[in-house]
Amino acid sequence: MPNQTIRGNLVDAINELNKLLEICPDENQCFEIRIKIRELFQRLDRVIIATLDSSTMEFDEAIKALQALTKEAEKAKTQLDRVAEVINKAAKAVAKVEKLVKNVTGVLAIL
């Protein structure tokens, strides 16, 4: 089920950013993290009701970008100087997922 992969990776990335938010000491960085969490959630809300084509290059790129974000966020929890890189990776992941969910049809509308 391709949606599960994108969906699962989006949820993993959001959850890692949530954990980072819980410990983030810098309000400016927290602000940036919140904006990225919001943008990822906006894509998640669309993935929940979308049919995605898993055979495209965009699909693979979105998965890779989300996984890279999750990995970076995990590292940043113990190395807070990496938060800026997390924000960069989140911006890339959002762009990749956006490419994928643009003009998709609803998955729940069909069997």
Place this chain on the structure above:
Amino acid sequence: MRYLTMLCITASFLAGCTTTPATQIQAFGDSTKAITDKVDAVIGEYNQSALARIHTDLAATYNKQFANGLTSKTLEDVAQPIDDKTKRGFAMYRANRALGEYAKSLSALASAGSRADIDLATAKLYGAMSGINTQYRNMKSDNADLFNLDDFAGVAKVVAAIGSTIVEEKRNEAIKRIVTSADAKISLLCDTINKQLEDSGIHDGISASRQYVLSEEIRQYKGQVQKDTTLDWRRNEIKRLYELKKGVSESRLLVQNAQKAILAVKSAHGTLASELKKDKYSSEAIAMAIGRLRDLEKHYDNYETLLLECKKIEKDDKGILSCGDKP
């Protein structure tokens, strides 16, 4: 006095018409309708948790030096992710509505006490059957093989016959024809709802939204305990955070409960159809199936019941609980 006596005689006659079989069919219809309402509420819960997340996000983001970022435009963009129009497009929603209408109409027919009630219930049941028919066709790409027009026409004739040549004792026979003919379609509707509840990932959305709210609350708590607070205040806060965490952990169970209930409807309808085929209008099997539905309806929001009945309780790396038993 004579009027009162007449009323009592009429009431006794009508009560006599509502036989045990009809009562069991009515109970099935009522419980099934209640369950479909609860299944419908799963989409509502997704929206609700998403809105709670969005409100929390705005409250947390536009704070202190960032407060100026909040404008009327920001609030204009706040919307529940699954609006009514989108919801009406979901096969899961439509299938669930069709099932609910069928159950409601079947219950009304089983309990109808007068000719007028029977006529009304008949018309509604015919409408519900047509609705199921439409959903049935929509759900199958190979509908030509699976949708039996003759079968449906037979049911339609029976329904029409109740309205025109009403003979009280024939009502159970008509219900038998309707329930047995509809069974394959009801089974498909239930399977569709179950599969879409599983595949849509609604539970992932609910748990992620709830987790975000919890993370912001934890952050807020950490800020507040820097000030002078009492142990009692902190304990109450910890209890509140624990409840939020519990909500995150149980988000999958919420969807699994809906799946379990809808599969129980399928099973109960199957039992009902199978017993009616044997001309058993009242049996232990029917009573048990209906009892199971009522039990599920009663304990629907109690996840402990679900876990108690579960042989294989699973917990993923995010702390989300689920029942790993095969349905």
